[in-house]
Amino acid sequence: MTGLGWAVVQGASRLLGRDDREAVMGDVAEACFGFGRALSDVLDLVIRRQVDLWKNWRPWIAAFALVLPCSLSLMGLSLSVSKTVAQIALHEKGAALPLVLLGPLLLGWSWAGGYVAGSLSKRTLWASAVCCLLPCLFCLSRFHGQPVSRYCLLLFVLPAIWGAWQGLRDWRAPRSLAIGVALGVTVLAVATASGRTALFACVLIWPAWYLIAAMRRDSQPN
Amino acid sequence: MLGEFEYVLITTAVGLGEEAYGAAIRAEIEAAAGRKCSLGALYTTLDRLESKGLVETWMGGATAQRGGRAKRMVRVTTQGVQAAKEFYNTVMRVSRGASWVAQ
Numbered sequence: 001m002t003g004l005g006w007a008v009v010q011g012a013s014r015l016l017g018r019d020d021r022e023a024v025m026g027d028v029a030e031a032c033f034g035f036g037r038a039l040s041d042v043l044d045l046v047i048r049r050q051v052d053l054w055k056n057w058r059p060w061i062a063a064f065a066l067v068l069p070c071s072l073s074l075m076g077l078s079l080s081v082s083k084t085v086a087q088i089a090l091h092e093k094g095a096a097l098p099l100v101l102l103g104p105l106l107l108g109w110s111w112a113g114g115y116v117a118g119s120l121s122k123r124t125l126w127a128s129a130v131c132c133l134l135p136c137l138f139c140l141s142r143f144h145g146q147p148v149s150r151y152c153l154l155l156f157v158l159p160a161i162w163g164a165w166q167g168l169r170d171w172r173a174p175r176s177l178a179i180g181v182a183l184g185v186t187v188l189a190v191a192t193a194s195g196r197t198a199l200f201a202c203v204l205i206w207p208a209w210y211l212i213a214a215m216r217r218d219s220q221p222n
Numbered sequence: 223m224l225g226e227f228e229y230v231l232i233t234t235a236v237g238l239g240e241e242a243y244g245a246a247i248r249a250e251i252e253a254a255a256g257r258k259c260s261l262g263a264l265y266t267t268l269d270r271l272e273s274k275g276l277v278e279t280w281m282g283g284a285t286a287q288r289g290g291r292a293k294r295m296v297r298v299t300t301q302g303v304q305a306a307k308e309f310y311n312t313v314m315r316v317s318r319g320a321s322w323v324a325q
Contacts, residue, residue: 019281019292019294020265022281022291022292022294023243023244023265023281023291023292023293023294024244024261024265025289025291026244026245026284026288026289026291026292026293027244027245027248027261027288027293028261029287029288029289029291030245030285030287030288031245031248031249040260041260041261041262042261044260044261044262044263045260045261045262045265045266046262047262048262048263048265048266049266052266
């Protein structure tokens with residue numbers, strides 16, 4: 001097998017867990033098969049493992065009940081924050097107060113959403129990433145007539161990635177932080193919600209409360 | 223009762239003894255059965271057998287031949303041996319009188 005072929009097979013094996021990857025890549029190296037057989041071996045196991053993972057409810061909830069709707073809401077919130085910052089830059093009166101509310105809400109909600117997506121998805125995080133990417137690309141392509149850059153829609157992405165990384169690593173929030181984020185996000189979401197989207201926004205803050213649920217679950221004796 | 227591939231895998235692993243791991247089991251199955259055996263089928267079947275308590279697996283030593291990567295070693299448990307015996311006996315019983323079985 002050529003160096004390129006081996007790199008492709010190794011790349012495909014990245015979709016496997018550590019032990020699976022170690023065992024399978026070792027077996028492939030030992031068997032000295034050609035590129036086609038080696039790649040089909042790895043992809044066969046990847047597909048079987050993914051099918052097993054998707055038999056669970058967690059990746060479905062993470063991708064379609066959390067990441068997809070939250071991405072849309074968070075893009076809206078990112079835009080509001082960006083507009084508020086632009087107003088402050090223009091020295092408009094009364095623009096600072098909304099930023100004090102919207103900024104922490106964006107940070108807390110994005111981080112909590114990413115954290116829950118990472119915790120629930122694990123090796124299906126790629127699907128959650130696609131469910132975030134697609135609405136982002138759609139909105140970016142249709143973004144025009146606004147006083148701010150289109151990339152302001154993506155303000156939520158960095159804290160969400162940070163949260164997803166911590167969720168993937170099974171990091172557990174300290175009690176005070178979990179309660180603080182849950183209460184803070186809820187209060188800020190209620191305070192800033194308006195019109196028809198208010199209920200939608202309030203429902204979508206559930207990731208913040210998931211932090212407390214996860215903390216309580218971990219503290220219960222086995 | 224075991225499935226056909228589960229029986230083949232357990233029997234091959236027992237035959238290999240201390241040298242039972244993914245690549246070796248696959249090579250034996252392909253040589254004996256004369257058909258391709260994918261690593262995906264092998265490892266998912268191993269997982270199933272392990273969850274039933276019929277085999278035990280662990281990450282073993284690495285060799286230079288494998289690029290320094292560890293092997294997933296396999297040991298058949300007593301329940302695994304018993305399940306394979308039952309499968310074999312059942313196949314032998316139901317095969318009695320079949321036209322292809324030597325009298």
